[in-house]
Each structure stands twice: as structure tokens, then as C-alpha cells.
Amino acid sequence: MHDGTAGGHGAADGSQMAAESRAQVFAGIRRDYRAGISKRELQRRYHVSFETVQAALDSAWPRQRRPMPPRGSRLDEFKSLVDEWLRADLKAPRKQRHTAMRIFDRLRDEHDADVSYFIVKKYVAERREEIRVEAGLGPSRTFIPQTHVPGAEAEVDFGDVTVELAGRLVVCSLFSLRMSFSGKAVHQVFASAGQEAFLEGHVHAFRVLGGLPIGKVRYDNLKAAIASVLGFSRARKETERWTLFRSHYGLDAFYCQPGLEGAHEKGGVEGQVGWFRRNHFVPVPKVASLAELNEMVDAWDQGDDARRIGGRARTVGEMFAIEQPLLAPLPEEEFETGRWSHQRVDRYAQINMRTNRYSVPVRFAGRKVSILLRASDLIVYDGRTQIARHERLPGKMEARLELDHYLEALIRKPGAMPGATALEQARAAGRFTPVHDAWWEAARKAHGDAEGTRALIDVLLLHRHMAHEYVVAGLAAALTVGALTADGVALEARKAADAHRTGEPGPGPSRGCLRRQVNNVTSLTEHRLRTQQLPDDTRPLPDMSKYDDLLPSRRRGREDQAGG
Structure with a gap:
């Protein structure tokens, strides 16, 4: 049996050669032979033929295996034709040269060749570069090392x-x-x-x-x-x-x-x-x-x-x-990368920019506004006053609407609130929370759909002056005690803001709101005194006994006693 090392060795050596490199096997044979181990024992120890042992003792370098003859394929009879097409491509326009797919299609359609596309693709990738070199054009791609100057390019x-x-x-x-x-x-x-x-x-x-x-x-x-x-x-x-x-x-x-x-x-x-x-x-x-x-x-x-x-x-x-x-220094002023344009707001309180629609406050419907379009956002101005700002939409034919822009119109048309697109977008963005929905539902049950919705809109107007988390905290606290008016929500929101600002103990404004214990009636005087942090009043209470005589019940009782 040969393994192909010296004149073709046995196939029985193949598994051992696959497990270890031939160089390591040769080194082990030479080492053990110098230690006095016989050649027959080396055959049994390394599971190799006698020719392999002799080859290892003759040279420490294993001889190169003879390459296996290439396997034939159904493409062989068409290779000369493919080469002819590739040589013709050298003179053809760059965008009108054969691709591997085009060669595959021509072989099937014009010569009825039963070949695999992957065989054709592999052959074309190899031969295209070889044909360029044979024609003296050199490889299609060469790379030249570059040295770059610091700060230059x-x-x-x-x-x-x-x-x-x-x-x-x-x-x-x-x-x-x-x-x-x-x-x-x-x-x-x-x-x-x-x-x-x-x-x-x-x-x-x-x-x-x-x-x-x-x-x-x-x-x-x-x-x-x-x-x-x-x-x-x-x-x-x-x-x-x-x-x-x-x-x-x-x-x-x-x-x-x-x-x-x-x-x-x-x-x-x-x-x-x-x-x-x-x-x-x-x-x-x-x-x-x-x-x-x-x-x-x-x-x-x-x-x-x-x-x-x-x-x-x-x-x-x-x-x-x-x-x-x-590096060169930056100029003192940055370049304004945005692009200015002017447009009239439509009746939906929207402007159209690059196939997308963006909302502005409803009071500007029908008026002409200035738009600064930047890469990341869009800013709308009325004169020099900024009236709206949106993050740019990545797609086309979409809309970005702010619920706050439509509140003044929704007060007059509360029935349009449930199906408003701006409301759905506010829900999706997390600005209209489940707490808003729960309070709105309770307010509609208590006051009716129209008045309950108007009360919610009054609450939403608070977002213009107070942080979002404080308004949500006020809604949660008001819902807990059944305060279904905007004034009650505003008061509780201010209390949450004051507690957060002064560091008073208690749950945070946006966490644990539903578990807060709130009194049914809140004293406005107490609230103002705590807000203004006035000192305690140590004066004695006034004597009101002299004024008792002015009370009708007291005066009539004394007259009866005098008559008796």
C-alpha cells in the first residue's frame, strides 16, 4: 500500500496523514529511529507503509504530493468558445461585455449546453483575468501603497x-x-x-x-x-x-x-x-x-x-x-446648511415639504410662513418667531402632526378628538399616555362626551407651561381622588413639581403616581403658604365676642330674656 509520498504510498496512510501533518509524522519517525526503534516497529507505531518510513529517513522534508488530475465537466467542450467571447470583450464597450449569466444563457440557447451556472461562473472569473494578461493588458485591478501626510487628506x-x-x-x-x-x-x-x-x-x-x-x-x-x-x-x-x-x-x-x-x-x-x-x-x-x-x-x-x-x-x-x-482652523461662523422656502399653510394647518406633510398651530391656517429645511429637522417661522419644529420624516407621502397644534380647534369641535390623526401619533410617540386615556374616560362619564373632552383639552394645554411628567403625575393623582376638572389636575401637577423641586419625601413625579394618597380637599391658602415658604404666624387669635351681639339669633335671645 502506498500513500503518495515516494512513488505513491499506500492508501492506509491516508487517515493518519489527515490527522497529523506529514512533517510531524516524518519528524517523529526520524526521532524514534535515532532512539533505536526498528523500521518495522515504526510502521506499526505510525500506521504507515515501509516506503513512508524510508522516505522519512532519507529526508526531513516530505515530497510534494502529485496533484490529482482535474475532473472533467460538461463545460470542457465549450471552453474554447467561452475564451473566444472573453477575448472579444477586450475590444467591446465596458458596459456591453459578457457577464457570467450572459455566457450561461448563450451556451444554453445557442448551443444547447447542459451546464451548471456555478461552473460557468467559476470558469469565467478565472479565465477573464488570465485572458487580460495573455493579451498584455495586465490584471484588471492593481493596488499601489500610498503614504498620507498628517492632516492633509x-x-x-x-x-x-x-x-x-x-x-x-x-x-x-x-x-x-x-x-x-x-x-x-x-x-x-x-x-x-x-x-x-x-x-x-x-x-x-x-x-x-x-x-x-x-x-x-x-x-x-x-x-x-x-x-x-x-x-x-x-x-x-x-x-x-x-x-x-x-x-x-x-x-x-x-x-x-x-x-x-x-x-x-x-x-x-x-x-x-x-x-x-x-x-x-x-x-x-x-x-x-x-x-x-x-x-x-x-x-x-x-x-x-x-x-x-x-x-x-x-x-x-x-x-x-x-x-x-x-488641521486648518475653523471659520468663526458656521455655514447655514438649511434651505429656506416660503409656503401658505393649508386648511388642515399643514405644510407640504418634499412629499411629506407637517403640522403648524391652527391659528396660522391660510397664512404664509417661512420654512427652514435642514437634514435632521424642519423649522417653521412666522416672521422671526418660531411656531413649529419637527424631526424630518425618512419616508415619502407621510405626515407628522402635533396634537398641541390642534387644541384650539378641538375645543370648538370636541367630537373630532377621538379619531384625530394627531391623537394617534401622540399615543404612538408616548406623549398621550394611558393615564391621559383613563382620566379622559372618567371625565366623559362624569360630564358627558363633549364637556369631558373639553376638560381633557384644558389639561393638555397645561403641557405648554409644565413638564410632561408633572402633568402626568397630576392626572394620576386627580384620577385617584376623583378630581375630574382641569383645575384639580393643574393643582396636583404643581404640587408634584414643588415636591420635586424642594426635594420633599414622597414618590417622584413620574413614578408611583397612582399610589399617592391625596386629600379630597386642598387648601389654596396652605398651598400658597408652602410655595412662598412664609414663616409661621405666632400672633394670638382675635377676640370675636363683641361681634356676637350683631348676630340676629343672639340679639333675639337676649331680648326674650329681658322681656321675661
């Missing part, structure tokens, strides 16, 4: 990330700016990859870095920056706002070649986006808002300063400490 890119936002899976855009020398990267998540997000991501990154790259910043041909690509050169027609932004910060932009041909020109940031997504967005983050998510992203960026890239001796943070002092 950076790369920018966007990537898609999936987030569970307020209980719903949405696809957002991850902005990344990476310093080429240190590998320090700053990220931020936006609802979209529009121009506002592109500019705001830069501002955030520069603020975190504490400066600007003094050299070139590499970009794709993003629509946020590039209006059109001029010919086959690197000349670009930039968008107006991007030109103003670059002028404000003094950025020197370098635009990569379009498509896959330019991907390697900023490979650092493309790899960084993928690494960040795999390491921090797996599993999918669950957040209530993008602001909450970006706080997590900032923490992740700080934590990543402790990692080492590749075989570097220093961490990202240590490398960035070298280049941070070399």
Missing part, C-alpha cells in the same frame, strides 16, 4: 443603514468623513442623502475634528455636490450651494472617476462605511428618534479611537493626536 462617502425607528424599519443614510492619515472617521445618520445632509455632515465632522484638512478631500460624483460631469475629464460643474460651502470653509475637492473605475480612489472611506455598519448596526438599532441614534453614533466614534487599523503600531486616536494640531 480626507475622504467622504454615504452608505445605507437600516434602523428600527419608533417601531418601524426604515433605511437611512450614514454620512462618513475619514481622515486618510489616522483613519479617524466621523459619522452621522440622516433621513436621506440630500444636499442638506451632505452639508450638515461636513459641519458636524469639522466640529468633532476641531479643524479642516489642509489638502484635498475626495468625493464621489454625488448629486448634492455635482450638477454634471464634463466629458471624460475630472472637470465638474458644481451645484451653487456646494460651491458656496467650499468657499466658506476653503475646501479643496477631488472628484473620483465615475462608477467602479473610481471606487479605488477613495477605498479607505468605502471600507470604513462597511466596517462601521457591520460592527455597530448589527443587530439593527432600535431608537425613538434620529437624534437618539446620533448620540449613540458619536459614542461609537469615540470608542473606535482605541482600535488599530491593520498592522499599525498605534491606535486611531494616537494617530489622530499627531495630525489634529496640523
